[in-house]
Amino acid sequence: MLGTPEGVKVVDHPLVQHKLTVMRDVETSTRGFRQLLREIAGLLTYEATRDLELTDVHxxxxxxxxxxxxxxxxxxxxxxxxxxxxxxLEGMLDLVPSARVAHIGLYRDPETLQPVEYYFKAPDDLSERVVIVVDPMLATANSAVAAITKMKERGAKDIRFVCLLAAPEGIKHFREMHPDVQVVTAAIDDHLNDHGYIVPGLGDAGDRMYGTK
Structure with missing residues (x-):
């Protein structure tokens, strides 16, 4: 993919890129991966919240x-x-501890690669708040698309999506379905493999974070 696609912000800050490289390394421990993800989340949140509205106070x-x-x-x-x-989420709350939190339970069917919802809980007044949806990987984008569709159905209007890595195929699908939602990511990788994993990527973020396979 040549250049950065419309509606996508790649955070190329040296600290972000350094931490991402360490996270990609297969030798990085579960503890190290988890800590780096938390740290990089705060840096990505800076960019995703750059245009928040301010007011004057005395x-x-x-x-x-x-x-x-x-x-x-x-x-x-x-x-x-x-x-x-x-x-x-943990790293973002370090930066904005007063933020409200929504949880969207989705898993990817291993055969169809389509998202299956199993849980949803969010504040009632989403239409009055800026909503930042987060998931480390934008691979096929099926889960991200489903999550943002759900948030819109519940009234959210100002939505951003933050991820660690994105694939060109996922960005294309995401932008087709939600062209009004900005994507903030640390990197756009080369492609998806036959199993829907980002290449070169960093493997399964959940497994590496929690030490599961």
Whole structure:
């Protein structure tokens, strides 16, 4: 894929790229992978929240009174696609601890590669909040598309999607289904293999995070 596709932001900050390289390495431990995912999530969240609206407030510092900036509107919602999304979620909550959290339980059918929903829980007033949906991998994009469709059905209007890695095939499908949702990722890899895994990728993010196979 030449260039960066419309609606996709690749975060090429040196710290992001360094941490991603260590995460890709097959020799990186479960503990190391989990910690790096948490760290990189905060850096990706900086980019995904760059355009949040601010409002003026009057405060008093230890030295003087001043007008300053604070976030406007209701608190953010981080929507984690279970289970691997929780690895990113923890790092995002480190950055924005007051955010509300939604959980979307989806698993990929190994035969069809289509998402199957088994759980959904979210705040009621999604239409009044910025919603950031998170999942480490945008591979086929079937799960991400289903998750965002669900959030829209529940009223969400301002949605962003944050992932660690994306495949060109997944980006194409995602943009076809949700052209209004920006994708923030650390890298766009080469392609998907026959099993729907990103190549070169980093393997199954959930398995590497939790030490399962």
């Amino acid at each position: 405060i008093r510092t230890p030295v003087a009174e001043m007008n300053a900036k604070k976030l406007a509107g209701k608190k953010l919602v981080f929507a984690s696609i279970l289970r691997a999304g929780n690895g990113l």
